[in-house]
Amino acid sequence: MQISPSILSADFANLQSELDAISNADWAHVDVMDNHFVPNLTLGLPIVEALLKVSPIPLDCHLMIEDPDRWAPGYAEAGAQSVTFHVEAARDPRALARTLRAAGARAGMAVKPGTAWAPYEELLPELDMVLVMTVEPGFGGQSFMADQMPKVAQVREAVRRNGGEIWVQVDGGVSAKTIEQCADAGADVFVAGSAVYGAESAAAAVDELRALAESHGHGS
Numbered sequence: 174m175q176i177s178p179s180i181l182s183a184d185f186a187n188l189q190s191e192l193d194a195i196s197n198a199d200w201a202h203v204d205v206m207d208n209h210f211v212p213n214l215t216l217g218l219p220i221v222e223a224l225l226k227v228s229p230i231p232l233d234c235h236l237m238i239e240d241p242d243r244w245a246p247g248y249a250e251a252g253a254q255s256v257t258f259h260v261e262a263a264r265d266p267r268a269l270a271r272t273l274r275a276a277g278a279r280a281g282m283a284v285k286p287g288t289a290w291a292p293y294e295e296l297l298p299e300l301d302m303v304l305v306m307t308v309e310p311g312f313g314g315q316s317f318m319a320d321q322m323p324k325v326a327q328v329r330e331a332v333r334r335n336g337g338e339i340w341v342q343v344d345g346g347v348s349a350k351t352i353e354q355c356a357d358a359g360a361d362v363f364v365a366g367s368a369v370y371g372a373e374s375a376a377a378a379v380d381e382l383r384a385l386a387e388s389h390g391h392g393s
């Protein structure tokens with residue numbers, strides 16, 4: 174069970190200290206948005222390169238961008254430890270996942286709430302993580318979509334069948350109120366932005382979320 178706080182809800186003027194505040198987390202989730210794939214603009218490769226130099230924990234880069242086939246490899250080459258692209262935007266997800274792995278990153282593939290999982294199951298051997306979005310991508314602080322839990326369970330079942338060590342991540346509206354149902358459905362990596370950075374102590378929120386997930390996990 175791993176916790177990946179999203180720095181989307183952090184103070185962008187003080188990202189180094191905001192990363193230090195979650196050094197007890199497993200990953201720092203970095204939401205890259207390009208104003209095209211989603212109607213919001215955050216940060217890109219130069220900022221990720223700067224964060225990689227100072228982060229006490231590895232970076233989990235969630236690319237909400239058009240043309241990830243072109244842009245995602247640069248994040249892996251820069252040293253990002255995990256790079257997740259959206260399958261809706263990728264021209265050749267299989268080749269892209271292979272390129273990310275060859276550059277030394279874990280390869281993640283994300284599916285939006287309206288995207289079915291079944292057509293992509295055959296890509297599992299190329300992947301280290303599947304991200305099931307539990308909000309429409311684009312903004313932090315949105316309401317959790319419990320109707321995505323059957324998809325989380327479907328992905329977990331496919332991972333079991335595939336036999337690989339593939340993580341199942343949920344992202345969007347994850348909090349102390351919603352994390353247990355995600356763990357019950359089969360998620361094992363939990364992104365939380367507002368629930369961590371909106372808390373009085375970000376580190377305490379990370380510990381609380383991890384304890385809740387671990388008490389409900391599927392045991393892998």
Ligand SMILES: O=C(CO)[C@H](O)[C@H](O)COP(=O)(O)O
Pocket residue numbers: 179181182202204235237308309310311312313314315344345346347364365366367368
């Ligand atoms: O990818 C994202 C939005 O597209 C963010 O990672 C996500 O929304 C985290 O924020 P919160 O926990 O506040 O929902």
Ligand SMILES: [Co+2]
Pocket residue numbers: 179202203204235344364
């Ligand atoms: Co995200």
